Amino acid sequence: MVRIRNLHFGYSRKRPLFQNLSLTLERGHIYGLLGKNGAGKSTLLKNIVGLAFPDGGTCEVLGQPAARRLPAVLADLFFLPEEIYVPAVTAAKFAEQTAGFYPKFDHEALAHYLGEFEVPAQALLTALSFGQQKKFMIAFALAANTSLLVMDEPTNGLDIPSKAQFRKIVATALTEERCLIISTHQVRDLESLIDTVVVLHGQRIVLNADLGELAERLAFATVPEASGTDLYAEESVRGAQVIRANHGDGAGRVDLELLFNALVGEAPALVSYLSQKQPVHEPAL
Numbered sequence: 244m245v246r247i248r249n250l251h252f253g254y255s256r257k258r259p260l261f262q263n264l265s266l267t268l269e270r271g272h273i274y275g276l277l278g279k280n281g282a283g284k285s286t287l288l289k290n291i292v293g294l295a296f297p298d299g300g301t302c303e304v305l306g307q308p309a310a311r312r313l314p315a316v317l318a319d320l321f322f323l324p325e326e327i328y329v330p331a332v333t334a335a336k337f338a339e340q341t342a343g344f345y346p347k348f349d350h351e352a353l354a355h356y357l358g359e360f361e362v363p364a365q366a367l368l369t370a371l372s373f374g375q376q377k378k379f380m381i382a383f384a385l386a387a388n389t390s391l392l393v394m395d396e397p398t399n400g401l402d403i404p405s406k407a408q409f410r411k412i413v414a415t416a417l418t419e420e421r422c423l424i425i426s427t428h429q430v431r432d433l434e435s436l437i438d439t440v441v442v443l444h445g446q447r448i449v450l451n452a453d454l455g456e457l458a459e460r461l462a463f464a465t466v467p468e469a470s471g472t473d474l475y476a477e478e479s480v481r482g483a484q485v486i487r488a489n490h491g492d493g494a495g496r497v498d499l500e501l502l503f504n505a506l507v508g509e510a511p512a513l514v515s516y517l518s519q520k521q522p523v524h525e526p527a528l
């Protein structure tokens with residue numbers, strides 16, 4: 244679905260943002276793209292949807308270079324940017340005017356998602372609050388039913404109940420045919436939604452791993468004191484939060500925030516452990 248090889252990209256030649264970045268994304272998955280502020284998540288998504296062009300390497304989507312922006316590819320791809328702008332029309336009018344760009348658009352699904360999100364369908368979009376506008380656009384993006392759906396920080400501006408609704412609705416929208424990429428720097432927003440975690444750090448992808456596999460290999464715990472064999476430890480008010488090798492104690496829950504902190508903190512023991520038997524699809528760690 245998305246195949247990036249040795250991508251080089253920078254807004255200026257002096258400050259490359261990506262160097263030799265490789266990433267493969269497949270259908271039937273919800274990917275969570277995590278990275279610190281300024282790591283380049285939005286820029287990577289823009290390369291994927293053909294709004295930024297590689298300086299080197301390749302970025303292919305649906306088998307075509309993304310930068311060519313072929314009509315057949317654009318009809319099967321939806322990009323929801325972080326900043327949204329809506330025209331002064333109702334939801335129904337917007338759908339009438341815009342759905343035609345997406346051959347698989349599902350009007351019934353749009354009505355259903357708007358109902359779930361409690362977005363008034365008869366109001367002018369410009370009269371909605373920012374959070375309601377965002378929920379409208381998320382509903383529209385899901386209803387477009389494209390093979391590739393890319394959402395940049397979709398939970399920004401959503402209140403707590405809406406974030407839970409978001410997770411529920413997105414989970415029901417995934418099919419074997421679709422690939423969803425959701426970027427965020429608010430790691431907790433994606434817990435219990437994504438099945439694969441992708442971490443962007445230091446100009447490259449440092450992790451692209453199935454959460455189930457990670458849960459089998461790693462154990463996350465809060466303990467009174469960290470031990471020397473821990474792969475990563477972080478002090479907290481309740482003791483030490485640690486990541487340990489899971490020696491067959493069954494798969495638990497992956498603490499995404501702790502894992503993320505460890506990877507962007509370049510925890511050498513964890514990086515070395517994960518690279519012993521690669522759960523990642525990229526030669527990054």
Ligand SMILES: Nc1ncnc2c1ncn2[C@@H]1O[C@H](COP(=O)(O)OP(=O)(O)OP(=O)(O)O)[C@@H](O)[C@H]1O
Nearest residue numbers: 254260278279280281282283284285286287427428
């Ligand atoms: N149009 C642009 N021109 C020049 N520099 C840019 C442009 N857009 C982004 N940048 C720079 O590229 C870097 C990565 O920005 P980007 O928005 O991709 O990061 P991000 O990981 O999405 O960050 P955040 O989590 O804060 O949204 C930042 O240093 C930013 O200042």
